[in-house]
Every structure is written in structure tokens, then in C-alpha cells.
Amino acid sequence: MKLKLQYLYLLAFVLIVIAVAEFIGIQSIQVGSVKISLLPLVFAILITMVLGLSIFRKGLMKKIYSKENVGFSSKYLIFIMLPLMARYGADVAPRLEEILKVGWVFIIQEIGNLGTIVLGLPIAILLGLRREAIGATLGLGREGELAYISEKYTLDSDEGRGVLSLYIIGTLFGTLFFSILAPVMVAAGFSIEALAMSSGVGSASMMTGSSSALIAHSPEMTETINGYAAASQLLTSFLGTYTMVFLAVPLQRFMYKLMVRGEKK
Template sequence: MKDTKKVVNFALFLIFVLVVIAIAERIGYQSFALGSFKIGLLPLVFAILITMLLGIKLCRKGILKRVYSEFNVNFAGKYLIFIMLPLMARYGADVAPKIREILSVGWVFIIQEIGNLGTVLIGLPIAILIGLKREAIGATLGIGREGELAYISEKYTLDSDEGRGVLSLYIIGTLFGTIIFSILAPLLLGLGFSVEALAMSSGVGSASMMTAASSALVAQVPEKAETIRAYASASQLLTSFLGTYTMVFLAVPLQRFMYNKMMKRGSK
């Protein structure tokens, strides 16, 4: 009986996902003016907003309570990476036609990986300042994507304070990161930043954030759509690969050093 209920709830969950996708696609790409800037919102953003609003406790009644069951929520988080695999294949297809152009500025892609240390240098002091302790280690090691999640899970387990920190950041990034990136990219473009530079910087290690930022840029500069997708995809691939080594050999030792120093100073 319990298994039957799970199957029914999961079927409702799949129907719910298809309905949300249909609604988001029906809304389509929307843009609005913010002063002298033009902000674009993708269907992906509307899909996230719809699922966020319907997922709050006040709305989770009747069928929605069954859709947002603990099993369905855990399933969605656990198998998110498999949904991203076709997107990873698409990255390779986007990079290939522009490979010579990308290699000509390859050193820029490598140098930008140092930016992964920003979460430690800036985020760790702020996290400790607002009262986080061991949770700060998981929350500031990176942007809380799969690489950081795997590292913290193996070293501390997800039931630890560090694990709760990285899980919290993963959820926050999933809920709000896509929305922020889809707004930030065209906003910086309006301020005069190069579209190529913004395309590179959109590959921070999160497939959803990269897609949101690059798609928003394509909507603003459609004549450079191939270049934007190629630069963003190459950046994302390098971040996924080199970012792991940056995390293990640079971010982890730096974070450990800063954390110990700051905690000792705070205890005096």
C-alpha cells in the first residue's frame, strides 16, 4: 500500500513537471526595462518561480502535498545530475566549431579559475561574522555545486555541520542562482562589459546558472549567439575540470588556514 502511494505520488510529480514546463514555455522569453537597462527573463526562470511559489507550506495542500512529498523531493535532488548530462553533451557540440577562437584566448579561461577562490576570500569572513562555525566550511568552499558537494560528502558526510553548510548553499544556488544570473548578465552588458567576457564568466560550474546567463546574453545579442554559447560552454567545461583541482589544492588549504586564524582570533 505504501509503495503504491509512492508510485501514484511520483506519477503526479511527473505530470506536474510537464505542466510547469508547458506553462513556462507558453510564457516564453520576457524582457523589461530597468532604467536604461533591459533585463531578460527566460522560461527557465518562470519554471523555477512557479515551483518555488507552489512549494511553500501555505500552498502544499491536496495534490500539491503529494507532488512535494519527501520521496519526490529527494528523488529530484538526487538525480538532478542525470538530467544535466544531455546539456554536457551539448557543451561539447557548441565548443567544437569555435575551438580555434577559444584556444587563441585559452589562457584567459585558465586564469579565471582563480576566481573560484573568491568564495573563500570573501564568503568565509562574512559567514563567520554572521555566526556560522563549521557550517561555513561547507558553505564557502565554492558555489556549492556537485564538486563541492562530493568533496564535503566524502570528507565530512552530509549529516555533519559542514555537510549542512554545503547542502544549504546547493539549495539556495538552485533556487536563486539561475534568477540572479539571468538578470546580472544583461545588466553588466548594459554597463559596457564585453559580451565575450560575460559569456566566459557565466561558466562558474553550475549548468543552470551558465544556461541562464548565456541565454540571456543571446537574447540581447543574437548575432553573436554561436560565440556566446561556445565561450560559455568552454568556460563551464574548464570550470568543471580545473575547478576540482583549484578547490582541492588551493581553496581547501586557504580555507583551513583562514578558518583556524579567524576562529582563534574570535575566541580571544
């Protein structure tokens, strides 16, 4: 009964945070010639991050941020994402003909997923990481990478700690980063369609943050942005596993052996 009561506290807390974030609404910050739109989703993340600090985790907040609640939230996050995935499919359908005309672009963009290895692995090695770098740089650290690393190395391994760290960092800061980056790239001259395509990086929350920021900038292109972003997200989710297994993993092993010689395995 005590455990169920903690879940009720968690549900009430989530609803209050959502209400506060929606009350704040979309806020814009002008930085030079760049207009950055901060969405309710960003405020919700910031509120939960701040309240999760140790100085606030007292009394009722300590119960809300308990290990049981954190574990429960992580375990059942996928069920919350399922309706969102269904919404992606509904967004893709009206723009299907237009999307198929540039279909090859969506496929080529999958090669961009290798950037976490090409750019991230050398930096991780220079920072002193070793086996942890394998888990941390295999991808964006979403569910696909988490599943692969946990199956191959277990989450108690160095590789597992690497992918878990990135998963947590991505969850906390990824959406905020993409929400800010999207309008900055628009101001830099990139087309809305290209940025909508690049929003589908394999993370539902990051895609939502990026596409919502683009919609806030160009509301007249809402259908196009949603369609392109959703198609990209679906394709990344589908092809991402094959890209990881057949391209990312061999490339990472090759680069790791070159940069870390004489390591005991």
C-alpha cells in the same frame, strides 16, 4: 505502486510548469537604461518556488512536493544534466580554434573560484557561522563541493549542513540571479565574450540562465556565446576539482584558523 504514482504526479507537474513557462516566453523589463530579459527558465523556477510554499502544499500539491519526490529529484538530477553536457561539447567544437586563442583566459578565470572563500568566509564568520562556513564558502556549493564535504565530514556534520544549505539556495535563486545579472553587466559596458566566459561557473542551470540572457540581448552572437560559455563550463567542471583541493581547501583552512581562534575541533 503508490510511490510510482507519486513519480507520475511529479512528471505531469514538471511538464505543466514547462508548458506554462514556455507560454509566458521571454519577457523584458526596462530598469533605467538596463534591459533585463526574464527567460522561461526563470519563470519555471519562480512557479515551482511559489507552489512549494506551505500555503499551497495541500492535497495533490502535497503529494508532488513530498519528501520521496524531492529525494528522487535530487538523486537523479545528474541524469537530466548529462544531455546538456553533451550539448556543451557540441557548442565548443565549432568555436574551438577561436577558444584556443584565448585559452589562458579560461584557465586564469579558475582563480575566481577562490572568491567564495576570500569574500564569503569573513562575512560568514561575522554573521556567526563557524564550522558551517567551511561547507558554505568552499565554492558555489555545486556537486564537486557537495561530494568533497560529504566524503570528508559527512552531510550530517556542521560542514555538511553548510554546503547543503548553499546547494539548495543556489538551486533556487542562482539561475534567477545570473539571468538578471548578465544583462546588467552588458549595460555596464562589459563585453559579450567576457560575460559568456564568466557564465561557466560550475553550475549547468546558472550557466544556462546567464548565457540565455546574453543571447536574448545579442542574438546575432548566439554561436559565440554558446561556445565560450560551454567551454568555460567544461573547463570549470574539469579543473574545478583540482582548484578546490589544491588551492581552495588550504586557503580556507589558513583563513579559518586566523579568524576563529581557540575553537575546539
